[in-house]
Amino acid sequence: MSLQKIIDFNRPHQFVEEQEYIHQAYQNGKISGDGIFSKKCQAILEQETGSLKVVLSTSCTHALEMSALLLDLKPGDEVIIPAFTFVSTVNAFVLRGATPVFIDCHPDTLNLDETLLESKITPQTRAIITMHYSGVACEMNRILEIAARHHIPVIEDNAHGLFGKYQGKPLGSFGCMATQSFHETKNISCGEGGALVINDPSLIERAEILREKGTDRSRFFRGMVDKYTWVDVGSSYILSEILAAVLFAHLEHRKEIQDKRTTTWNRYASELRDWASESGVRLPIVPDGCEHPAHIFYMLLPSLTVRQSMMEYLKQNGVICVFHYQPLHLSTMGRKLGGKPGDCPVTEDVSDRLLRLPIFYDLSDEDQNIVIKLIKDYKFD
Secondary structure (H helix, E strand, O other), rough: OOOOOOEEEOOOOOOOOOHHHHHHHHHOOOOOOOOOOHHHHHHHHHHHHHOOOOEOOOOOOHHHHHHHOOOOOOOOOOOEOOOOOOOHHHHHOOOOOOOOOOOOOOOOOOEHHHHHHHOOOOOOOOEEEEHHHHOOOOOOOHHHHHHHHOOOEEEEEOOOOOOEOOOEEEEEOOOEEEEEEEEEEOOOOOOEEEEEEEEOOOHHHHHHHHHEEEOOOOHHHHOOOOOOOEEOOOOOOOOOHHHHHHHHHHHOOHHHHHHHHHHHHHHHHHHHHHHHHHHEOOOOOOOHHHHHHHHOOOOEEHHHHHHHHHHHHHHHOOOOOEOOOOOOHHHHHHHHHHOOOOOHHHHHHHHHHHHEEOOOOOOOOOHHHHHHHHHOOOOOO
């Protein structure tokens, strides 16, 4: 008897160039970071995001921590953060002593609800953090207008949004800073990695210092000082050149990766549209003016019970689907910081009902057919 085939939620892809580039890094005698492959990756990312400066980091989490350091946050400062996002988004600022002010999400895009933004701003507000869920842009024009009026910097958590656009402009280019993720679940991956995107020229030199353990080592390598020393706070945020070599291989293949994911995403949308309408299921909504990078395809099912039932049904049939963020304000830590039920009702609702479908570079048409057929065959109680 043959074993049942398992269709994973995600499966990292290995391009043939990866081993060659890793070997080149060793041959170059530079594997600790900021070598040839790091510079190549940073140049591509600067081109794709239209930013002034991109520096690679060991993770998106560390890029967020760098952004918090660059804002010079102190205890008592407040940072407005979506309740529907990954824990790294909030941890980076809590680590600096800041108080998170959780804001609810839109029921359509699941992004920060900018209509609530003004009500969250106080004299202690020091930053607004946006997160482009599934790579669909937040309403950045309105958010930036409010932020500018109150003289508050905006940071984009763009972990989902590389290659996405808003009104024709790349995501990651709107805030004074943005962060990227190259975790194995992302479109472009090196296993674990990230980047800080800098759009404010006044932040560039200090960002280089922070990621070099608080030293002016970058200035030393450019011949600007005859020795480097400790000049600021900081940590070791530099991505290994080995991982940069892997990342460069993926960035070289970015067009085919994006084309494949877009085809998969569009097929889910077209094949499931009628079924979803008849079944009371909501598929992703992409507003006019938003170009998404096909990072996530999800369904909002009628209830938590149905979500759990469908997830188990798919698992029993060899298909791994997963839910996503739990409301940050209702987490153990979120409650310690004052969160309580009802603070962000949309987040609390969608978190219970969301189910993500398999989408990755190596997902075959045959396997996607299986996923789609199983979903259509699911019997609602």
